[in-house]
Structure formats: structure tokens, C-alpha cells
Amino acid sequence: MDTDRRSPAAFAELVATATLKARADHAAGTEEPTGTSTIAPYATALWGVNQSANLVFVDAMWWILGIMALIILAIRLTEIGWMYIRQVTAMNSTGVQQNYWKFTQWSWLPSLKKNLLYAPFWKKRHNREIKLSEAVNMGTVPSRLHSLFLFVLLGSNLFAMFWLHWRTENMYKLCAEIRGRSGTLALVNMVPLIFLAARNNPLIAWLKISFDTYNLVHRWLGRLVVIESLIHTIAWAIVQVADGGWSSVRERIDTDLFISSGVVGTVCLVFLMILSFSPLRHAFYETFLNVHIILAFTIFICTLLHCLVSEIGHLPQLPWIVAIMILWFIERVWRMITLAYLNWSSKGYTEAVIEAMPGETTRVTMHLPRYLDVKPGSHAYLRFKDISPWECHPFSIAWVQHTADAKALPTHEKESSGAIIDKRRATTSVSFVVGAQTGFTRKLFNRATKGGKASVSLRAAMEGPYGGHHSLDSYGHVVLFAGATGITHQISYLRPMIEAFNRGTIATRRITLIWIIREYEALEWVRPWMDAILRLPNRKEILNIQLFVTRPRNPREIVSVSSTVQLFPGRPNIPMLLRKEVREQQGAMCVTVCGAGALADDVRSATRDVLDEDTVIDFIEESFTW
Template sequence: MALRLSSVLALASLFTSTIADWEPIQEYNWYKDYYPSSEDYCFNGCYTTADYVTFNVTPAGGADDYYLNLCSNDLKIKSIFYCAQKYCTYEEAVAGRNQMSPSCEGNAGFPLPTVDSMRISQEELDQVPVINSTTGLATAPPEGVAINTPIVPDQEWLDLSIRTVKEFYVNWDVSFDFAFALIGFWGLVLLIGIVHRATVFFGKAPGSGEASWWLWTRKNLILPATFGKHQAEAVAWTYTVPPRLESIILFAYVIMNFVMCFPAYNLFVGNQYYAANKLQLARYIADRTGFLSIAQLPMVWVFAARNDPFMWLTGWSFATYNRFHRWIARISVVHAVVHSIAYTVFEFIEYGDASGYNLSWTAEYWYCGAIATIIMSLMLVFSGYYFREKFYDLFLIVHIGMSIIFFVTLWYHVKIFGGEFNYFLYPCIAIWSIDRLLRIGRTVFISVMPRFTKGVKATATYHRTTEMVRLDIADFMPEKKIVPGLYYYLYMPAGLRGYESHPFTLCSWRRSGSNAASPTHSINDKEVETSVRPVSSEYSSGETAHTMLVRPYAGMTARLQRKLLSTHTTVTSTQETIFLEGPYGEPLDLSGYSDILVICGGSGITAAISHTHFLLSANSTTKIHIAWAVPQRHLPDDICANELASAIHSERVNMTVYLTSAAEEEAHDPAKLPAHPPYEIRFGRPDVEGVVRGCRAGARGSLAVVTCGTPQMSDVCRRAVVKVLGEEGVEVGWFNETMVW
């Protein structure tokens, strides 16, 4: 074990020294223009030596005003310029002075003198005392004796100072390079996603066969869970594991972040900033992890935006972007915590006790940084799966509030660098602002503009037996086409919690002529017959309706349910003002497949409804097979009397209902329910793998499997599709429409 550890350290040392010797630095002047470049090192070395000497000059601005004391200290200024005249070229002296002067002008109110105005004759220069580092440090109070004249360092001391300046900024230079490399990593990932989507768009139609390498990639990398069967379903109510390919990408990113924490720490004895090696190491680690932490923020904001153009360009789901958002944020928090710990260690080592550490808490940048780190850590804790699932609305408002506090305190934390780190903060502001404006714009276009014509009232209907709220919104979206795959965020602005929103699939469907007047026929009003199955040509009659089927849980949906339950009738309805934000998601046209299997549970039937009506209206021969798991028969019969009334009898539509809790005799009781349902009834939970294999065996050319249900159902469907891929049979595609918050 010791041998292996020593080998790793030796390799790390080699890697470190290699990167530390990179030349030149200062590659990106546009974002770090206050850095000393190679020609500035000599002048900066002179400044560093002079800064170590205590001159007999009364401070002009008090002990705490560093730049005023520096720039008004005539003996120190002369020492810097005389050193530059002795050791630096004229060009180096001018470049160093020009690089340092803005600090004096901006922080002390006046610039440094010019190089020419400070030049003295060679005879005068030879008379200036030359001292070494030991003599210079001996002037420090309280025991030291201050110097009354300008001084010039000896060559050895100047060389150490130049090396000190160079190593410090090499570390910062490498840190900036690594920060941009992290952004480049995700740029490359997104580029690959865009290229892949373009390839798929211009590629072969479903059923024309898959290349063996692509089939292997889908089966072993893209579709399967990383470990076992859990992906959407949380492990022990604690965390979810991304799909395998996403996990590989994130694992590579974690390793990249880990490796970037170590290179370019060239520690040496005689460092003029930090004498002890452990002090140098603490400072360098603190700086590096601070860079890496703040560099994550643009990606955190990009992957959290609802209106992300990359989502459309890559075709990836919001769930994928949300997983990237969470993992990048976690990495940023880890870097921030290490950054804070390393600086704390640095302060204790530098001062030898807690005095310097306690003094640091009086500085704005220090306590603001501490607050930002604490807020980040709390956000990480309260973003766990359990809190998101159980208290989503509370999680969301707390998350946004903490994000604002974090961002403000971070801004003041890095303010001392004069905008150097704002290149990482400005994109976050821009992304958030544009996303919010687009969200407001989408909401106004869909939910406010119609108020000038028909209003934004939705008919909310609740049936006690089905335990489902039906929101009919067709009145203010009459021209919307049937497009599966889209979803909207639903707001109910009445009350103090009108800011809450939840995503719901828009269930678009075609009303039959007899149903056009009322979209809310119940199972008690209509007998569903199966003796007549009209051909597809009769499907086009009727108008397009738009509905959201809402299963009440907590928060906004529970309040709506309680309002509708205020009356004691079996079916109750009311007019509700709602706002819709959207649409989001990708339109999903599966008409290229010969057969489609929709596996859904409960309110997940909305996906099946939209796909069914879309495909029946499309110029295709695609057959739709629906496997629907529900506790009782009431909801399937209600849906068949309403949303599927004009489609369920088509010979291209076949539905099997799996009753998961109803007794067999109750399910067939003609006194309670229609005696001839237009679907097949089975009992118990569906054998998903068996259903997929059965549909695949009967498919004519290709099969698309669509999932919309609980996370558990999503994982079971994913596993089943992965198992059948590569086996003898038609091509299989998998599309997951399970909502992820």
C-alpha cells in the first residue's frame, strides 16, 4: 500500500512540475489583464522585495489602507524604481510600472511616477545600499529598525522574489485554464449531442435496420440503468442514479475535477509570499478549488433553465439536464468547502494562532464567502430526493431564495478582484434573466392574451370514484393541434400560493360529434358499447379538445381537490382561472413506427391519449397498443366515455387495462359499471417484459415503446426494453414521458 501511494505521489509530482514549467502564461489577456506577464516579472520582483522592508515613513492612510501607504511611501517607491533600473531592461521597467500603476491610481487616487522621471545616474545608483533578504526582514517591527533611505536588493533576493511572483501567477494561470477546460468539457458533450441529433434526423427511418455497433451502444450504454434496475426510482428515498451513459459522462467529469485540484504547485524554500511549504500549499489549494467552484456556476444555471436552447438542439429531456444540473452543483459545493477549509488552515498557519483567523471575519470578502459556502451546503442538503418528492413547492421556493442569497454573497466575496471573476457570474445573470423573460412571455402569450377574447378559465371536474381532476382548457386553446410529447407548467393564481407550478402533459383529443357539447360525460351517464368499431376515416369528425388529467397529491392539486369536494355530489365542477407556461418538451412523432406500445399507469394515460389521436389523424397505418395499470375500472370507463370516445373503437387501437386492486367480481359487476368495456381486462400488475415481447412478436415492422407512469414503472420498462434489444425481432425504440421535477 505504501509503495502504491509513493508511486502515485511521484507521478503527481512529475505532472505538477511539468505543468508548473509551462510557458508562456498570460494567454488570455481579455479576462486577466491585471496579471503580470513575463515582461512584468522583474518590476514585480522589485516591488516584492521593497514591500518586505520597513521604511521610516509615517503611513499616509492609517495602518489598514494598503495601497495608500504603498503608493505614498516615497522611500518604497524609489526602492522599486532603483531596483528596476539596476536589474531590469528599460522595456521591462516600463511594462511593470504600467501594470502596477492602475492599482495605485484606482485605490490610492494617484498613479505611480514614470520610469523616466525616476531614473538616476549610474553614480547615484551605485551609492544606493544593496541589502539581502535577511537584512530586509530584520527591519520588521517590533524589534526591527526601520530604514531611512531607499534600498536595492541583491541579485539572490531579487531572483527569489521574481520566482515567487511567477509561481503564484502560474498557479492562477493554470487555475483559469482548468476553469475554462471544465466549460469546454460540457461544450464538447453538448456538441456531441447536437451532432447525434442531426445524424438521427437525417438517418434511416424506423424499421430499416440498425447497425450492430449502434444497437450495442443503445443496449449497453444509452438505455440501461447504471447499476441493477434503479434509475428514475430513488435508492432508499435518498438519491437517484443517472442512466449508464450519463453516469459515465459525470464520472469522467468528477475525475477531471479531482485531477485538476493538484497540478502546478511548485513549492520552494525562500518564497517571499509564504515562507513555509505548507503555507504555500494551503494557499494554492484554496485558490485552485475556489477557481474550480466558481467555474461550475454557468453550467449549473444552463442546465437548470427551462428555456434552454441546448435542450432543443440535443433533443435531451429536461430530466437529463436536471441531473447534470444537480451533479455539477454538488461538485461546485465540494470545491467551495475545500476552498474554505484550506483558507482557514492558511490563516492559522500564517499567524500561528486564532488571532489572524478571528481578524479575517471582519473583512467583507471573508464573511460573505463563508455565508455563500454555508448556503451552498444547505442547498445541497435540502435538494435531496426526499425533500423534492415530499415537499416540492417548499423546496422550490427555498431553493430559489437560497440561490439569490448565495449569488449576492458570492458577488461581494469576489468583489476585491475588481471584476476578474465576473466572467463566471455574468453568464448566470444573463441565463436566469433570459429564462425568466421567456417563461413570462410564454405564460402571457398562452394565458393572458386569450383573456381579451375568451378568458383563461378552465373547467375543473372531479369525480369521487375516479379520484381524478379533469381540467378542460379547450376554450382558450381552440387552435392548438394534437401534438404528443409536450407538457405545460400549470399555475392557479388565486390565493397567496399562486406562484406554485407543476408540470402536466397536455392531453389533446378529438371529440366525437355527440360529445362536442360536453367534454365531461361520466361513466354513469353512458353505456360504452363495443359492437361497432368505425374505420379510421370516420375519426375526423368533431373538434379538438385539450385536457389535463390531474391526480391530486399535495400543495396546489390538493387545494383544488378540497375545493371541488366542498359539495356532496358524485361529480362536481367549477370554473378556475389558470395560467399555463409552455409548451415544453419535444414533439414526439412516432408515425414512422408500424406499432406503438404505450405502457402507462394512472394519469399517465394522457400520453396514450395524445399519441392515439395524433396517429389516427396522421397519414399513417401505425397501430396503437395501450397497456394501462389502474386500481379500479372507474377511471378507464370514464376516459373511454370522454377522451378516447372517438378513438377507442378504431381497429388500429387496442387497449388492455390491468386492474391492480379491484376484485374480479367487482370489476365485472354490471350493476356498477358498463357490461361491455371496449378494452381487455386483466388483473394484477402487468408483466412489462412479457407485454413488450408480446407486442414485439406481433409488430409488423418496428415497435416504439412509450412509458408514462411512476418512476418504478419507468425503470421496469427501461429494463424490459434493454433485455429485448439485440434479440431476434423487429427494431425497438424506447421513449420515456415520465415527469421528473
């Protein structure tokens, strides 16, 4: 049939089909722009954007992250199962009878631990901060395992970013392809960037990886997002300037919400990265934290607008930013709900008692109005209404004490003393030791010393507990290193383990606590708790304590109490101490450390040295880099 004789309905259908195809090609970025200009079209919409390749790389990024998470999860599940079997089979055995678990079952495992799992990136330094001066801190060096993960993450982004049609004759079309790829990758990386920054990130518990590690990945993902967003903006600006000059750039920023939201978001990202540089972050941490949250929220809004008001309608990346904002919002709301629940009940509000201790240290006891179950090795965030109500900082939990209501009927749980308590009516006191540095911790210490009182009561709030994922119950031999206030993390294990030893529910037969302090007076930080531990039944059979006072005022005060509680002047020879423990090893051994970066690196190095033996030795480092 001749075209002119077609019915109006058929002609309308033909036009509609052609229009839909044109729109589809435009959205996919596959059709060449019409007209004589080889510049202007590539500054708008998805002209020149290789959307199909972008989606392939998006899927690849998700697969890479997912596969790594599944591998770690499989390893963790295997470890948990193995540790459970070890604990069940060894808890009724003496230390000598645990020889099966003392020696490694896989000859390659000690070498893997020494050269990858526990190894610093280079030589010895890992958690010891790199300082250009006393005031300028450049952060820490990743371990080899962390570096391997970051290499995969950065390498996959680099490959995806530069897999482009470099032979394209039209450079402005190439700029459009770069713009599309960089923008897509920036939003892809924003999803794990936000997810891993959350304190309530479920992967922490599932994979048993510390928040400190996720914080490291968060920082590197943030750098990737900033760089890719900058590339995205610059690629657009090159085409726009070539088409209409800098005046057209200013005009589009002023009049086009799509462009202005993108530019403002990029500027906020750059400003956020500058503030995140280690010297600035450490010098003004409280300010950085608050500005960080404000800028992050601004970036969310700008990205959402950028994806909503483009020339083609909604950008394909819109669901990602919506998911990011939902994750961020849910985590914040959940934190507020749990904060309110934990610190308020019909019994009243949380009250903190702060005491000034020797060595410019503050002992803090939070009296919560509820019962709270706290695992050893946990930490919590503290907030004080009369000191810095908008600031909260993490500290290791040293001691937990449950108090039963005298009027309550004994229906639920046994306290460590054997008394039965009702969780619904009981309350919990949680104690910390906080060294006074600068900012928040200095204000806290000054408030404790103000007025000359022995203690000061303040309205406060506690968020947590977090962490506590490392169980030591399956190890026959445990060595705990602590430096200064790092004792808070290590002392939290002692009472539960000694009580479990008396019940016959753990494999541990020997615990050695090595605590390094500057002055003898530092013993006052933990004296009431240590006295309670030393009075526990059968304590001498399992616990040995070695205290090293590096700057004793009077050598006469360094007197060993007994063969199981020994005091020494000076610094310890950590390699020698650890070799001695290995010679007397009972069952599988775990070495843990909590303290300054230099101490952690020394213990890590000494542990790697003894991994040449064929015995089972695991290493755990508790740290919180900020």
C-alpha cells in the first residue's frame, strides 16, 4: 500500500513507534546526536554515554564485593565451628592433655599467618602512627591483608574507569563516556561507603571483623568517590566550556538544578576529603565529626536531586541513592531508639560517676536504669550532657556489675556470685578508664578534678555495647598484653574466664596478663576490680599477672605480691616473654594486645617470630584508629 493511502490510525502508530525507539536509544546513549554540532549534545543527557558497559561494570563491582564477603563469611563460619569443637573437647582436659590442639593440623597455616594474616605491609610498623612532628599525625599503615583487599578494590575501580573507547575520534564523545562511567562508579561506591561507616553494620557481627577495619575501607572508598566525582564534573565541564565558554558554565550552574546540584555535591565532597586528611582530622576531631555529618547529608540531597531532575528524567542510578539514604536514615533512627531505650526507663535516667585518678586519668561508672548484657572485649560510646552533649567517643568497657532489685522475685538469671536476679528489675553499672588527652577527654578529667570532690555525678548517656566478637574460651593458653588504659579491654575477660574455669565450661588452663604502666599509682585505676578478681576461687591456678612499671618513683615500691602477681621495673622484653609462654604452652594459644600503636606492633612482631614453631598461636589486636 502507498504511504499516502495509509489510514490516520496506522500513520499515528508508525510515528509513535519511531518516537519510542528514539527515546529508548537516547536513554541508552547508543544513538549518535543529530545536527552539525559535534560538541553541544555531549554535554547533556546520555549522549555518548556507554550505558550498557556501565551496567556491566556495576554488576562486576557488586560481584567482587559479594564474593569477598562470602569468602570471609565461609572462613569465619569454619573458624567458629572449629573453635566450638575445640572448646567442647578440651574443656574437661588438663593443659597437658590438650596437646592435640596445641600443634597445628595444617603445616601451611603458620606461614600464612606470619606472612599475610598478621603481617604489616612493610617491616614492623602497622598501628604505630606516622608522625611528621608532635602535632602532625599522618595515620597508620595498613596490614598486608588489608592492603590486598584495598588493591582489589582500587584495581577494579581503576580498570572499570579506564576501560573506554580511547580511539573515538570525537574527544567530546569520549568525555561523555568518561562522565557516565565516573558518575556511575562514584554512586556504586557510595553504597558500601555508607553501609560500612555504620556502627550497627551487621557485617561486623556476621564476619567478626572489627569496626576499625571497616573504618579503614570507608576512608578509601570515600577517596574513590571524591576522585570519581571530580572526574565526572571535569568531563562535563570540558564539553560545556568548549561549547559555550566559561560563561555558559556559570549560567547552567545558576539556572539548571541538575547541574547546580551536581556541582555543589562535588564541592562538598572535595571539602569533606580535605577535612578528612589525617593531620586536620586528628587536630580538630570533634569539629571534623560534626561537619562530616552535615556535609554527608548535603551530598545525599544534592545527589538525589541530580538523579531526579536530569534532561531525560530520572537517571538510572536513582535507586542507588535512594537505597543509600534509606540505609543512612534507618541506622540513625535505630541508634536514637536504642540510645533512648538503654538510658531511660521507669527507674530513671543514666547517671555517670566520674573520679579523677593518678596519671591524669578519669574512672567513669555509668549507672544504667536497665539490665544490660555485655560481652568481654566490648566498647561503648559515651555522651555527657554538661560537658559536650553533641560529642560521643568510644571507650573499652572494663567492668560490668549487675544489681538486683531487693524486692524482685528470683526468676531469671544467676549473677556471678550465684545470686539469682530478674533481668526485668535489675540494673547494670558499666565502668571505663579514660586517659586525658585533648578535647573531650581533657574536659572530662578537668570536670572530675573541679571542686576537689572524690567523685562527681553527671547526667550522661551510653550507646552500645559494640564489639565483643572475639571469644577466648576455646584456647588452652591466653596471653593478654595491655599498655596503660588498654587494661580496660583485657581486664574485661578475666572475671568471666575464671568463673567459667571454675564451672568447667572453657578450655583455658593458663592466663597471663602483662600490663605496662608508667607509674605505680596507675594501679589505682583498676584496684577495686583487680581486688575482686584476685579473691575469686581458684584464681591462682589459672591467672598469672606481670606488671611492668617503666618510670618508678621509688624502686622499693616495686615488690612482687606473690608468685602469681609479679612487679618489675622498666620495660618488658616482649619477645623473650612470649617465647617463655610458648615453651610452657598449654593447648591452642591466643595472644591479644590493647594499647599504644608501638606496643601493638611489638607484640605483633614477637607473635610472628614464634609462628615458626608448629604450635597453634592466634593473634588479636584491639585498636580504634580515628
